[in-house]
Amino acid sequence: MTRKIKFxxxxxxxxxxLFAREEYTRTFDKTIPVSAGERxxxxxxxxxxxxxxxxxxxxxxxxxxxxxxxxxxxxxxxxDRIEIRIEPSSSLLAIRTRYPQTRNFFGMHNTxxxxxxxxxxxxxxxxxxxxxxGAVSVAGIKANSDxxxxxxxxxxxxxxxxxxxxxxxxxxxxxxxxxxVTVEDTNASVDVAGITGALNLRNRFGNVKADRxxxxxxxxxxxxxxxxxxxxxxxxxxxxxxxxxxxTFHGDLTINDSNGKVQATGxxxxxxxxxxxxxxxxxxxxxxxxxxxxxxxIQGERVGGPLTIQxxxGAVTVANVQQSVxxxxxxxxxxxxNVHGPANLKTSFATVHATDVDGLLTVENQNGGxxxxxxxxxxxxxxxxxxxxxxISGPIQIExxxxxxxxxxxxxxxxxxxxxxxxxxxxxxxxxxxxxxRVSARTSFxxxxxxxxxxxxxxxxxxxxxxxxxxxxxxxxxxxxxxxxEILRSGP
Amino acid sequence: MKFECGDLERAxxxxxxxxxxREHLKHCAACRREYRLWNEISNTAKLLHEDWETPDLWxxxxxxxxxxxxxxxxxxxxxxxxxxxxxxxxxxxxLFFARPKTPAPETATSGNRDFLTEQAxxxxxxxxxxxxxxxxxxxxxxxxxxxxxxxxxxVNYREKLLMLDSAxxxxxxxxxxxxxNLRLQMDLAGLYREKQQTLEELLTRDQKN
Numbered sequence: 001m002t003r004k005i006k007f008x009x010x011x012x013x014x015x016x017x018l019f020a021r022e023e024y025t026r027t028f029d030k031t032i033p034v035s036a037g038e039r040x041x042x043x044x045x046x047x048x049x050x051x052x053x054x055x056x057x058x059x060x061x062x063x064x065x066x067x068x069x070x071x072x073x074x075x076x077x078x079x080d081r082i083e084i085r086i087e088p089s090s091s092l093l094a095i096r097t098r099y100p101q102t103r104n105f106f107g108m109h110n111t112x113x114x115x116x117x118x119x120x121x122x123x124x125x126x127x128x129x130x131x132x133x134g135a136v137s138v139a140g141i142k143a144n145s146d147x148x149x150x151x152x153x154x155x156x157x158x159x160x161x162x163x164x165x166x167x168x169x170x171x172x173x174x175x176x177x178x179x180x181v182t183v184e185d186t187n188a189s190v191d192v193a194g195i196t197g198a199l200n201l202r203n204r205f206g207n208v209k210a211d212r213x214x215x216x217x218x219x220x221x222x223x224x225x226x227x228x229x230x231x232x233x234x235x236x237x238x239x240x241x242x243x244x245x246x247x248t249f250h251g252d253l254t255i256n257d258s259n260g261k262v263q264a265t266g267x268x269x270x271x272x273x274x275x276x277x278x279x280x281x282x283x284x285x286x287x288x289x290x291x292x293x294x295x296x297x298i299q300g301e302r303v304g305g306p307l308t309i310q311x312x313x314g315a316v317t318v319a320n321v322q323q324s325v326x327x328x329x330x331x332x333x334x335x336x337x338n339v340h341g342p343a344n345l346k347t348s349f350a351t352v353h354a355t356d357v358d359g360l361l362t363v364e365n366q367n368g369g370x371x372x373x374x375x376x377x378x379x380x381x382x383x384x385x386x387x388x389x390x391x392i393s394g395p396i397q398i399e400x401x402x403x404x405x406x407x408x409x410x411x412x413x414x415x416x417x418x419x420x421x422x423x424x425x426x427x428x429x430x431x432x433x434x435x436x437x438r439v440s441a442r443t444s445f446x447x448x449x450x451x452x453x454x455x456x457x458x459x460x461x462x463x464x465x466x467x468x469x470x471x472x473x474x475x476x477x478x479x480x481x482x483x484x485x486e487i488l489r490s491g492p
Numbered sequence: 493m494k495f496e497c498g499d500l501e502r503a504x505x506x507x508x509x510x511x512x513x514r515e516h517l518k519h520c521a522a523c524r525r526e527y528r529l530w531n532e533i534s535n536t537a538k539l540l541h542e543d544w545e546t547p548d549l550w551x552x553x554x555x556x557x558x559x560x561x562x563x564x565x566x567x568x569x570x571x572x573x574x575x576x577x578x579x580x581x582x583x584x585x586x587l588f589f590a591r592p593k594t595p596a597p598e599t600a601t602s603g604n605r606d607f608l609t610e611q612a613x614x615x616x617x618x619x620x621x622x623x624x625x626x627x628x629x630x631x632x633x634x635x636x637x638x639x640x641x642x643x644x645x646x647v648n649y650r651e652k653l654l655m656l657d658s659a660x661x662x663x664x665x666x667x668x669x670x671x672x673n674l675r676l677q678m679d680l681a682g683l684y685r686e687k688q689q690t691l692e693e694l695l696t697r698d699q700k701n
Contacts, residue, residue, distance in 0.1 A: 021610055021672065046670060068607035068672045099669075112607050112672030133666055133676060151663065151679050169659050169683070187655060187686075205652050223648055241648055259644070 021068050024075035028063040028084050034093055037143070040121050041128040043096045047114040048152065049131055053123035053140035059093060060120040061086070069111045078111045095119070126161075135170075144179075162197075171206075180215075189224075198233065207242075216251070225260075232268075243278065252287075270305070306341070315350075324359065343375075351385070360394065369403065377416075378407075386425075396420070404428075404483075408490055411435050415474040423481035430490035436470035439487065443480035450487035497523050607672040616677055623684055630691040637694055649694050656687045 034040070034057060042049060054060070065082050069075035083098040097115050114134070121127070127145040129136055135152040138145065142160040150168040157175040165172055168186040176194040183190055187205040198216040201208060206224045210217060216233030219226055223241040232250030243261040246253060252269035255262050261278040264271055270287045273280055276294040288305035291298060294312050301319040309316055312330040324341035327334050333350040336343050342359035345352050348366035354375060361375035369385035372378060377394025380387050383401040390408035393416070398405055400422040409418060411433040418437070420427055427443070431452070441448050442464045456467040469476075469487070478485050495503075495516040500523050503509035517524050608616060631653075638646045663680045670676055 021607070023607060046666070046673070046676075066606055070610075110671075112670045114606060114670075114673060114675070133663075133679070151659075169679075187652075187659070205655065223652065241645075 021070055022072040022075045023066065023068045024072060024079050025064060025066045026076075026079050028061065028065060030061045030084075030086060031058050032061070032086060032088060032093060033058045034088075034122065034125060036122065036124055037126070039092045039126045039128065040119075041092055041094045042117070042119070043094070043130045044115070044117065044134065045097065045132045046099065047097075047116045047134040049117045049119065049129060049134060049136045051119050051121065051127065051129075051136075051138040051141070053142075054120040055122075057122055059095075059122075059125075061095060062118045064116045064118075065113070066116075067111060067113045074111065078113065082113065082115060084115070244275075316347075361392075387422075390430075392416075398422070406430070408432075409435075417475040419475065419477045421479040423483065425480075425483045426486065427478055427480045427483060428486040428488060429476070429478065430488045431469075432489075432491040434470055436468075436473040437476035438468050438472040438474070439465065439476045439478070441465045441476075441478040441485045441487070443483060443485050445482045446480060446484040448485045451489040452487060497526075500526055606674055608674055608677060609672075613672055613677075616681075617671075620680070620684070623688075627684060627688055627691065630688065630695070634691050634694050637697070641694075641697070649690070652690055653687065656683055656690065659683050660687070 036057065040059060061084070063084055065079050067075045067079040067082075069078055078100065081100040085094070085096040085098060087094040087096065099113060123140055123142040126143045127138065127141055127147070129145075129147040129149065131149040131152065133151045134149070135155070136147060136149045137155040138147065138159070139157050140159070144161040144163065145159070146164045147154060147156070148166040149170070151170055153170045154165055154167045154172045156163060156165055156173070156177070159177040159179070161179045163177055163179065164182045165174065166184040167188065169188055171188045172183055172185050172190045174181060174183065174192040174195070178196045180197040181192065181195050181199050183192060183199070183201040185203045185206060189207045190201060190203050191209045192199055192201065192213065193211040195213045197214070199210060199213045199218070201210065201217075201219045203221045203224060205222065208219055208221050208224060208226045210219060210227070210231060211229045213231040214233065217228060217231050217235045217237070219228065219236070220238045221242060222239065225242045226237055226239050226244045228235065228237060228246045228249065230248045234251055235246070235249050235253040237244050237246065237255045239257045239260055241259045243263070244255050244257050245263045246255065246265070246267070248266040249264075250268045252271070253264060253267045254272045255264060255274065257275040257278060259277045260275060261280070262273050262275045263281045264273055264285065265282070266284045268286045270289070271282070271285045272290045273282060274292040275296055278296055280291060280293050280296050280298045282289065282291070282300035282303070284302045286304040289303050289307045291309040291311070293310070293314065296311060296314040298309060298311055298314060298316045303321045304323070306323045307318065307321045307325045309318070309327045309329070311328070311332055313332055314329070315333040315335070316327050316329050317335045318325060318327070319337040321336070321339045321341070325336050325339045325343040327336065327345045327347070329347040329350070331349045332347055333353075334345050334347045335353040336345065336357070337355040339357045339359065342362070343354055343357045344362045345354065346364040348368060350368045352363050352365050352368065352370045354361050354363070354372040356373070357375040359375070360377040360379065361372055363370050363372070363378070363380045363382065365382035365385065367384045368382060370380050370382050370387045370389075372389045372392070374391040375389070375394070378389050378392050378396050378398070380389070380398045380400070382403065384403060386404040386406070387398055387400050388406045389396065391410055392407065393410040393412050395416055396407055396409060396418045398407065398420040402424045403422060404425040405420055405422045406428045407418070407420065408430040409416060409432070411431065418429060420429065435452065439454065444463055447462050448465045450469075452469045454465070454467040454469055456465070458466045478487075495512040497520060499509065500513060503513035517527055638649060641649070660680065660683045663676060663683060667673070667676045667680060
C-alpha cells in the first residue's frame with residue numbers, strides 16, 4: 001500500500017470518528033418485600049418488560065438501561081439520570097420509569113435510550129402494566145391482571161384469574177389461563193389458546209385465532225380473519241371484511257359477518273350464520289341451523305336439526321339434513337339432497353333441484369325450472385321453466401306457466417292426488433303399478449293421450465277427457481293450454 | 493502461524509502475509525467483507541489522489557495530522573488545502589455511508605444492535621422522507637378511488653388509513669425524542685409499509701375484483 005493511500009485511509013477514519021456515537025449500559029437491581037395479594041403496578045415506556053413469578057414474597061427488579069449519545073460522557077450522564085421509581089404503599093407497589101429531557105444545547109434530540117425490565121414477583125399478586133413502544137411478556141401469574149401496551153408484542157402465558165389484555169399496533173399472544181380473559185387489540189394479530197374460562201376478544205384490522213376456549217367465546221373483529229377451533233360454551237363471532245372459520249364448537253354458535261367467507265364445521269349446538277358477499281359453508285351442525293346471506297354462495301351438509309336458509313343472488317347447495325329444510329333465495333340456484341323431513345324451497349330466475357326428500361317437497365319458483373327425484377309429495381309453483389319430478393310417492397300439485405311438466409308418480413296404498421296445470425308445453429304424467437284415479441284432463445290446441453284403460457264418463461274429445469283409471473280412488477286433474485296431455489305407464 | 497480475523501489489517505500492510513490472508517478469506521465471510529471494504533477504500537483513495545491539483549497535498553495532510561498530535565501555535569494550511577480536506581471528508585463520509593452494513597459486536601447486555609449509528613440515522617431519515625413523499629402521492633391517487641367505492645368499503649379503508657396515520661404520528665413523536673432507537677425506527681418503517689400496502693390494495697381493488 002502506498003503512503004498516499006495510507007493517508008487517505010487515515011482520513012476516512014477521521015471522518016468516521018466525526019460521526020461516531022457511544023453507548024452506555026447500566027443495570028438497576030432492587031428487591032422489595034411484598035405481602036400476599038399486594039398489587040404490583042408498572043408504568044413504563046420505551047422498552048420491554050418481562051414478568052416471571054417466584055416463590056419468595058418479594059419483587060425483584062432488574063433493569064438494563066441503555067443509552068446512545070454522541071459521547072461516552074453524555075451517554076453515561078443521561079443513563080444516570082433515568083429514574084426507576086419504586087413507590088411502595090400498604091396495598092400497592094408501583095414501579096415507574098422516568099426519562100429526562102433529551103434535547104441538547106442546540107435543541108436537538110441527540111440521545112437515544114431504552115430500559116428493559118426483568119421482574120420476578122409472587123404469583124398471587126395482581127398485576128397492572130402500562131407500557132408503550134416495548135414488548136410485554138408475563139408468565140405464571142395466578143392473580144388478576146390488567147395489561148395495556150402499544151407498539152410492542154404482548155405475550156401472556158400460564159395464568160390463573162381474570163385477565164384483561166390490551167394492545168395496539170402489535171400482536172397479542174395468550175397461552176393457557178384458568179379464568180376469563182378479555183383481549184382488545186388494533187391492527188395486529190391476536191392468538192389465544194387454552195382458556196378454561198370465557199374469552200371476550202375485540203380486534204380491528206388484524207387476524208384472530210382462538211383455540212380451546214371452554215366457557216364461551218365472543219369475538220368482534222373487522223377486516224381480519226377469525227379462526228375459532230375446539231372451543232365451547234356460547235359462541236358469538238362478528239366480523240366484517242374478513243373471513244370466519246369455526247371448527248369443532250361445543251355449544252351454540254352465532255356468526256355475523258359481512259363481506260367475508262364464513263365456514264362452520266362441527267357445532268354441537270344450534271348455529272346461526274350470517275354473511276353478505278362472501279361464501280358460506282357449514283357441515284356437521286348437530287342442532288338447528290339458521291343461515292342468512294346476501295349475494296353469497298352457500299354450501300353445507302350434515303345438519304341434525306331444522307335448517308333455514310335465506311339468501312339472494314347466490315347458489316344454495318345442501319345435503320344430509322336430519323329434519324326439515326327451508327330455503328328462501330332469490331336469483332340463485334337451489335339444490336338439496338337427502339333431507340329427512342319436508343323441504344320448502346323458494347327462488348326465482350334459477351333452477352331448483354331436490355333429491356331424496358323424506359317429506360313433502362314445496363317449491364316456489366319464478367322463471368326457473370324445477371327438478372326433483374324421490375319425495376313424499378310435491379307442491380310446485382313456477383313459470384317459464386320445466387318441472388320434472390320423478391319418484392314422487394305422495395300428493396302432487398303443480399302450477400306452471402309456459403313450461404313442460406313431466407311427473408313420475410309412485411303408486412302407494414293411500415290416495416295420492418295429482419293436480420297439474422300448465423300452458424304452452426307438454427304435460428306428462430307417468431304412473432307406476434296399478435294406479436287408481438278419477439281423471440279430469442283438459443287442453444286446448446293439443447291432444448290428450450293415455451297408456452291406461454280409461455272408463456270414460458261424460459263427453460269425450462281430443463282436448464277434454466273425464467273418466468277413471470282403475471277404481472278411481474284419487475283425483476287427477478290435468479289442465480293445459482296449447483300443449484299435449486299424456487298419461488303414461490312407466491316402470492314395472 | 494494461525495491466521496485470524498484480527499491479522500487482516502496487518503496482512504494488508506505486510507505483503508508477505510497476504511497468501512495466508514487469502515487462504516483465510518476463502519473460509520471467512522466477515523473478513524471477505526472487510527477486505528472488500530478495504531479494497532473499495534483503497535480504490536477510491538486512488539481516484540481522490542488523481543483529482544488533486546497539486547502533488548504536495550498528501551504530504552501536507554500528513555504533516556497536518558502529525559502536527560495535530562502535538563501542540564501547535566497556529567494553523568499552517570492554506571485556504572485551498574482546507575477546502576480540499578473538507579471535500580475529502582465529505583467523500584469519505586459518503587464512502588462510509590455506502591459501506592456494507594456489518595453487524596455490531598455483541599455485548600453482554602444486548603444480543604442485537606439497539607441503536608442506529610449517526611450514518612445509519614441519516615440514511616434512514618433520508619429514506620423515510622423519500623418514502624413519505626411516495627406514500628403521499630399514493631394517498632392522493634387513493635382519494636379519488638375511495639369516492640368510487642361502495643360506502644361500507646370506503647369507510648373501512650378510511651378508518652384503517654386514519655388509524656395508521658395516527659400510529660405513524662405517535663411513533664414519529666416518540667422518535668423525535670429517541671431518534672437513534674432502532675426499534676422505534678423499525679416500528680415506523682413497518683407502519684409506513686403497511687400504509688403503502690393498504691393504499692396499493694385500494695388502488696388495485698378493481699383489478700382484483
